Amino acid sequence: MTEAAAPITQDVLTIKRILPETGKTNIIGLTRDQLREALIAAGTPEKQVKMRLGQVWQWVYYWGLRDFMAMSNLARDYRELLAANFVIELPEVVTRQVSNDGTRKYLVKVAGGHEVEVVYIPEEGRGTLCISSQVGCTLTCSFCHTGTQKLVRNLTAGEIVGQVMLARDDLGEWPVKGQPKPEQRLLSNIVLMGMGEPLYNFDNVRDAMRVVMDDEGIALGRRRITLSTSGVVPEIARCATEIGCLLAVSFHATTDEVRDALVPVNKKWNIATLLDALRAYPGLSNSERITFEYVMLQGVNDTKEDAHRLVKLLEGIPAKVNLIPFNEWPGAPYKRSSGNRIHAFADIIHNAGYASPIRTPRGEDIMAACGQLKSATERARKSKAEIAREAGL
Ligand code: SAH
Ligand code: SF4
Numbered sequence: 001m002t003e004a005a006a007p008i009t010q011d012v013l014t015i016k017r018i019l020p021e022t023g024k025t026n027i028i029g030l031t032r033d034q035l036r037e038a039l040i041a042a043g044t045p046e047k048q049v050k051m052r053l054g055q056v057w058q059w060v061y062y063w064g065l066r067d068f069m070a071m072s073n074l075a076r077d078y079r080e081l082l083a084a085n086f087v088i089e090l091p092e093v094v095t096r097q098v099s100n101d102g103t104r105k106y107l108v109k110v111a112g113g114h115e116v117e118v119v120y121i122p123e124e125g126r127g128t129l130c131i132s133s134q135v136g137c138t139l140t141c142s143f144c145h146t147g148t149q150k151l152v153r154n155l156t157a158g159e160i161v162g163q164v165m166l167a168r169d170d171l172g173e174w175p176v177k178g179q180p181k182p183e184q185r186l187l188s189n190i191v192l193m194g195m196g197e198p199l200y201n202f203d204n205v206r207d208a209m210r211v212v213m214d215d216e217g218i219a220l221g222r223r224r225i226t227l228s229t230s231g232v233v234p235e236i237a238r239c240a241t242e243i244g245c246l247l248a249v250s251f252h253a254t255t256d257e258v259r260d261a262l263v264p265v266n267k268k269w270n271i272a273t274l275l276d277a278l279r280a281y282p283g284l285s286n287s288e289r290i291t292f293e294y295v296m297l298q299g300v301n302d303t304k305e306d307a308h309r310l311v312k313l314l315e316g317i318p319a320k321v322n323l324i325p326f327n328e329w330p331g332a333p334y335k336r337s338s339g340n341r342i343h344a345f346a347d348i349i350h351n352a353g354y355a356s357p358i359r360t361p362r363g364e365d366i367m368a369a370c371g372q373l374k375s376a377t378e379r380a381r382k383s384k385a386e387i388a389r390e391a392g393l
Helices: 013-017 032-041 046-062 076-085 157-171 198-213 233-243 256-262 271-279 304-314 339-351 384-390
Strands: 092-098 104-109 115-123 126-130 189-192 225-229 246-250 290-296 319-325
Touching: 032 046, 092 157, 104 157, 115 157, 126 157, 157 198, 189 198, 198 225, 198 233, 225 233, 225 290, 233 246, 233 271, 290 304, 290 339, 304 319, 304 339, 319 339
Parallel strands: 126 189, 189 225, 225 246, 246 290, 290 319
Antiparallel strands: 092 104, 104 115, 115 126
């Protein structure tokens, strides 16, 4: 049985900053302070650094430029200095699949040859990018495909920001000089709901989101970003204080017994402890509610009694409940609840005064729906028996 794992170490951080092949620093993912330091270390005079930082930042994150020599408001010498010391590198897109419903899934290669998946979901007047925070996940939730992948490492801030940038590349969404800005963004929202537990890689996730939110660059508002956690209690408050984004919690059960089997991290921080942390969440208000994600598993957590218990547990927390019909994957030990069950459950929550939308599965035909992500090329797989054992089946 896999216990709730400890946070994994950050040793990959250095891999991406200074690329071993070239000795050059990748600009992508550096915070403003880090980039400032790096520009000084590369020879930028202190009295120029504020201006240079602003210029480089804008080229990279507002215009989406990748070529230092095309940074036309910089002196030629300075462009050469940049090119000699830095690179602007994104993770490599290995494959791109487009679903019948327009959902796009990118398989992306990061340092060390590992792969993660990124999903773009177009919606009416907006679009959401679902990004990954780790290769695989240490938390073996029994209904989640990612949780069956053995290999895990944290993504660097650059690899997280890079996912947003490569999606903007593919959508053709960088501004073009001399052309008016479109009124609506194609990539208007970000959810940290891909592979991995973002709160086990908090510092990198925070730095990446600060880059993405920065007003002089990609400039996505903090309320357009939602971080989903399985319930890593000690880190929850930092979402509000250090990022300011919205919070979603993978709740999925109304008793500790069932939640222990579905979300093993519950053995470390049980339902009562998790709810205490949510009640104390610094960002909580009626306009910024916590989303409770609840996967609908036939015969496991989908009864009317469950719905009533859930309402009781939510008492006093500004919340909405997002019901996710289970998305199947090869070898999954569960089935999706029937439509009737899901609607009956939603009605009970709704009648108690909480929004209870049922999430429409998107991109199922390309295995891009919630919980289906796992790099297909990942060889180290858990067996069906291991998954079932961990699920307590
Ligand atoms: N690790 C984070 C974020 C990634 S998962 C977390 O667990 O919150 C995003 C959401 O999809 C979570 O609520 C997760 O529980 C849910 N999910 C995982 N597998 C699923 C599946 N097979 N079907 C439907 N939802 C699933
Ligand atoms: Fe990890 Fe989230 Fe999947 Fe659980 S549901 S295994 S925390 S990615």
